[in-house]
Amino acid sequence: MPKHDKISMSVIRRLPRYYRFISELADSGEKRISSSRLAELMNVTASQIRQDFNCFGGFGQQGYGYSISFLKGEMEKILGLNKVNNAIILGAGNLGKAIALHINFVEKGFCVKGIFETNPLLVGQEIKGIRIYPENDMEKFIADNNISIAVLCVPKNSVAGIIDKLYSNGIKAFWNFSHFDIARKYSDTVVENVHMTDSLMTLSYRMNEKLKSEEKTEE
Amino acid sequence: MPKHDKISMSVIRRLPRYYRFISELADSGEKRISSSRLAELMNVTASQIRQDFNCFGGFGQQGYGYSISFLKGEMEKILGLNKVNNAIILGAGNLGKAIALHINFVEKGFCVKGIFETNPLLVGQEIKGIRIYPENDMEKFIADNNISIAVLCVPKNSVAGIIDKLYSNGIKAFWNFSHFDIARKYSDTVVENVHMTDSLMTLSYRMNEKLKSEEKTEE
Numbered sequence: 199m200p201k202h203d204k205i206s207m208s209v210i211r212r213l214p215r216y217y218r219f220i221s222e223l224a225d226s227g228e229k230r231i232s233s234s235r236l237a238e239l240m241n242v243t244a245s246q247i248r249q250d251f252n253c254f255g256g257f258g259q260q261g262y263g264y265s266i267s268f269l270k271g272e273m274e275k276i277l278g279l280n281k282v283n284n285a286i287i288l289g290a291g292n293l294g295k296a297i298a299l300h301i302n303f304v305e306k307g308f309c310v311k312g313i314f315e316t317n318p319l320l321v322g323q324e325i326k327g328i329r330i331y332p333e334n335d336m337e338k339f340i341a342d343n344n345i346s347i348a349v350l351c352v353p354k355n356s357v358a359g360i361i362d363k364l365y366s367n368g369i370k371a372f373w374n375f376s377h378f379d380i381a382r383k384y385s386d387t388v389v390e391n392v393h394m395t396d397s398l399m400t401l402s403y404r405m406n407e408k409l410k411s412e413e414k415t416e417e
Numbered sequence: 418m419p420k421h422d423k424i425s426m427s428v429i430r431r432l433p434r435y436y437r438f439i440s441e442l443a444d445s446g447e448k449r450i451s452s453s454r455l456a457e458l459m460n461v462t463a464s465q466i467r468q469d470f471n472c473f474g475g476f477g478q479q480g481y482g483y484s485i486s487f488l489k490g491e492m493e494k495i496l497g498l499n500k501v502n503n504a505i506i507l508g509a510g511n512l513g514k515a516i517a518l519h520i521n522f523v524e525k526g527f528c529v530k531g532i533f534e535t536n537p538l539l540v541g542q543e544i545k546g547i548r549i550y551p552e553n554d555m556e557k558f559i560a561d562n563n564i565s566i567a568v569l570c571v572p573k574n575s576v577a578g579i580i581d582k583l584y585s586n587g588i589k590a591f592w593n594f595s596h597f598d599i600a601r602k603y604s605d606t607v608v609e610n611v612h613m614t615d616s617l618m619t620l621s622y623r624m625n626e627k628l629k630s631e632e633k634t635e636e
Contacts, residue, residue: 210622214615218596241601277618278625296515297613306614307621347624371624373617377437382460388627390620392613394516395525396433398592399496401609402526403429405566405590406497408607 205253212250215240217273224270232263279307283371285347286339288360290315290323290330293375294351298325311343316356333360340367347371354378424472431469434459436492443489451482498526502590504566505558507579509534509542509549512594513570517544530562535575552579559586566590573597 219240223231233251237244251257251264254276258264274280285308287294294313303310313330315321321332331339339345348369352360357378364372371388372380381389438459442450452470456463470476470483473495477483493499504527506513513532522529532549534540540551550558558564567588571579576597583591590607591599600608 211615211619213622214612214618217618218615241598276622276625278621279618281625283621283624292515292518296511296519299511300515301614301617303617306617308617347620370627371620373620379460388620388623390616390623392611392616393433394611395520396430396437397609397611398520398522398525398527399433399436399498400430401566401590401592401607402497402502403432403495404607404609405502406495406500408589 209250209253213254213273213277216247216250217270217277217279220266220270220273224266228266230263230265236264277307279305282307282309283347284308284343284345285310285349285373286336286343286345287313287328287349287351288333288364289313289351289353290317290320290325291351291353294349295325297349297351297375298328308347310349311345312339314339337363337367340364340369345369347373349373350376350378352376428469428472432473432492432496435466435469436489436496439485439489439492442485447485449482449484450488455483496526498524501526501528502566503527503562503564504529504568504592505555505562505564506532506547506568506570507552507583508532508570508572509536509539509544510570510572513568514544516568516570516594517547527566529568530564531558533558556582556586559583559588564588566592568592569595569597571595 219236233244233247237247240247254272257269257272282304285303287298287310290298290313294315298310298313310328313325313328314333314336315330316333318332320330323330346369348364348371350357350360350372354377357376361372361378361380361383365384365387370384370386372390374380374389374391375394377393381387438455452463452466456466459466473491476488476491501523504522506517506529509517509532513534517529517532529547532544532547533552533555534549535552537551539549542549565588567583567590569576569579569591573595576595580591580597580599580602584603584606589603589605591609593599593608593610594613596612600606
């Protein structure tokens with residue numbers, strides 16, 4: 199049994215990356231891998247890998263390397279990818295569409311059952327076989343389709359009302375592309391925020407700093 | 418002068434969030450704000466705000482609150498948003514399109530000059546007034562348009578070759594939506610990775626853990 203009662207978020211955030219590398223190794227037909235070889239592939243230290251894996255129960259015997267298929271299966275269990283959670287996407291604008299088209303939800307343990315949108319011109323259309331419904335149908339749809347997660351791709355000014363509706367209909371998990379602070383309002387929710395523009399601003403900062411340090415060197 | 422020689426990445430990653438809140442305050446016409454009021458709005462401690470702001474030189478006098486317009490201007494300078502960097506987007510698929518349509522690059526200090534794509538059916542089209550060019554024109558375009566950043570929205574298997582071409586043409590900054598580890602290959606680059614599916618897997622993990630702890634409570 200994995201002994202993961204109090205695993206730090208920093209270890210948890212490294213787990214998807216481990217899973218990506220292990221999946222690729224599995225796809226390429228490899229059977230076993232040592233922590234030092236995996237460390238080299240992933241550009242981390244072997245000791246970090248062993249420490250991280252120990253948080254989840256170890257996954258293998260020292261000296262023999264890890265069985266890739268066993269590792270993959272265990273990681274899927276830990277990440278909850280061996281079950282399927284039903285999801286809806288809120289907002290069929292550019293971002294909502296791209297998320298629906300680009301992300302392979304099924305591989306990540308989610309099934310998108312519907313997309314909800316206020317723009318009547320979009321209602322009735324389909325994206326990758328997923329139908330766009332009017333927002334008024336949302337509450338009944340959530341109950342009928344056992345929805346447990348909402349993907350928020352709506353503009354910031356319309357988020358607050360939608361969250362209240364989702365929460366009062368039992369949605370407690372959010373993949374949040376808006377800047378609304380859901381976890382603050384409803385503390386018993388699970389929220390993953392994706393703040394793309396924050397990442398772009400961080401890039402701008404780091405480019406600026408790099409330029410300044412290069413100018414200094416030239417002086 | 419801001420005294421930001423050795424600022425930790427965790428402080429830097431909080432800066433875009435500060436900037437978002439300060440910009441909203443400025444838009445709503447507010448003039449001054451105390452660290453305690455800002456702390457309440459942002460759901461952090463006033464002491465963290467003062468500490469973080471001190472890393473960048475302080476921004477104000479204790480007891481008087483911060484001038485919002487001054488704060489906004491200083492943050493723009495630190496983030497490099499007061500200059501414009503020319504960018505290209507690689508890949509006009511769903512993700513590339515959504516990024517082009519959804520992100521207001523100009524507000525973030527970037528100007529997207531062109532989109533590059535191998536699919537001949539897409540070449541010649543425009544997204545938000547930005548033209549899609551064939552990938553073969555990329556090298557000349559970079560030189561002619563003083564491009565300094567590349568936004569990578571291409572599938573993983575075609576990234577490696579593109580990076581080599583971009584790097585050899587002087588591109589050292591990447592907003593990277595692919596899973597290719599650019600900084601490892603070219604250590605003198607500035608790279609911001611956006612790993613959306615890692616975030617989705619983390620959400621799955623946390624939902625799974627929440628469910629388990631709820632089941633335990635019910636036992």
